Amino acid sequence: MNNIISLYRAKVLAIANHKGGVGKTTTAINLATALAASNKKVLVIDLDSQGNASTGLGCPTPKRVETISDVLLNRTYIQNAIYSTEVDNLSLIPATTDLVNTEAEIGSGADSYHLLQEAIYPLRSRYDYIIIDCAPSLGTLTLNALVASDRVMIPLQCEFFALEGLNHLIQTISSVKRELNSDLDIEGVVLTMYDRRNNLSELVSQDVRTCFGDKVYQTVIPRNVRLSEAPSHGKPILLYDIHSAGADAYLALSAEFLTRETLQEERKVA
Numbered sequence: 001m002n003n004i005i006s007l008y009r010a011k012v013l014a015i016a017n018h019k020g021g022v023g024k025t026t027t028a029i030n031l032a033t034a035l036a037a038s039n040k041k042v043l044v045i046d047l048d049s050q051g052n053a054s055t056g057l058g059c060p061t062p063k064r065v066e067t068i069s070d071v072l073l074n075r076t077y078i079q080n081a082i083y084s085t086e087v088d089n090l091s092l093i094p095a096t097t098d099l100v101n102t103e104a105e106i107g108s109g110a111d112s113y114h115l116l117q118e119a120i121y122p123l124r125s126r127y128d129y130i131i132i133d134c135a136p137s138l139g140t141l142t143l144n145a146l147v148a149s150d151r152v153m154i155p156l157q158c159e160f161f162a163l164e165g166l167n168h169l170i171q172t173i174s175s176v177k178r179e180l181n182s183d184l185d186i187e188g189v190v191l192t193m194y195d196r197r198n199n200l201s202e203l204v205s206q207d208v209r210t211c212f213g214d215k216v217y218q219t220v221i222p223r224n225v226r227l228s229e230a231p232s233h234g235k236p237i238l239l240y241d242i243h244s245a246g247a248d249a250y251l252a253l254s255a256e257f258l259t260r261e262t263l264q265e266e267r268k269v270a
């Protein structure tokens with residue numbers, strides 16, 4: 001480990017929900033970008049073999065020479081797997097489909113859950129935030145993310161089955177907290193793909209707020225076509241279309257996230 005005096009102590013945030021297609025990657029990419037735009041030093045770790053966060057941050061497959069797989073299997077120094085992005089202050093550790101084999105190689109013994117936590121330890125002094133984009137599963141890799149993280153952010157899509165199956169995630173977070181990482185907590189729940197024209201979105205939003213109370217961000221992410229187009233251009237929404245409703249929403253989410261952090265710090269001091 002390095003013995004340089006820490007200027008930063010990164011908060012590590014897993015973006016997780018084992019349900020697929022709920023906006024995890026869109027949130028990871030765009031919250032990270034909005035935080036970087038607020039002058040925070042941010043690292044995104046793509047922990048999904050689909051590699052969507054890597055693509056969405058402008059790192060197509062041929063560019064991904066060293067990846068999170070190499071890091072987890074100890075085939076490289078983590079520094080070698082960090083790529084800069086088009087966004088100032090925002091870096092990326094990419095993933096490729098190799099991650100499927102990596103997860104199998106890692107196995108599922110108790111030792112296998114701390115690999116990411118150990119790998120990112122030297123980076124915690126270099127960033128304000130390390131944001132981990134999880135895969136739609138609760139397998140070994142997502143458990144690694146939960147063990148390595150201080151907080152979990154849960155995106156929920158505003159659709160009828162939003163809360164179904166969520167118990168499984170909440171129980172997994174609780175057992176990781178009990179057995180592997182006592183610091184872990186839920187940072188917040190973010191409602192995604194909210195459609196104002198559809199009553200169902202509002203009903204789901206009310207249900208989620210009844211269930212999670214003030215863990216749910218006031219900011220909701222609207223369904224916005226520019227958000228879905230941006231990844232195919234390898235750009236986060238702030239670079240693809242800063243005037244879109246999607247950009248506004250992720251800037252607002254980042255502001256709310258930072259305000260909550262300030263309040264949490266003040267409460268700690270008081």
Ligand SMILES: Nc1ncnc2c1ncn2[C@@H]1O[C@H](COP(=O)(O)OP(=O)(O)OP(=O)(O)O)[C@@H](O)[C@H]1O
Nearest residue numbers: 020021022023024025026136193222223224227228
């Ligand atoms: N607010 C939004 N408005 C419109 N489209 C969106 C929005 N958020 C996400 N999408 C689109 O919905 C799809 C799923 O989003 P995303 O990839 O972020 O979900 P995910 O939870 O990471 O999926 P997976 O579980 O497969 O990793 C993508 O095509 C994305 O572009």
Ligand SMILES: [Mg+2]
Nearest residue numbers: 024025048052
């Ligand atoms: Mg994803």
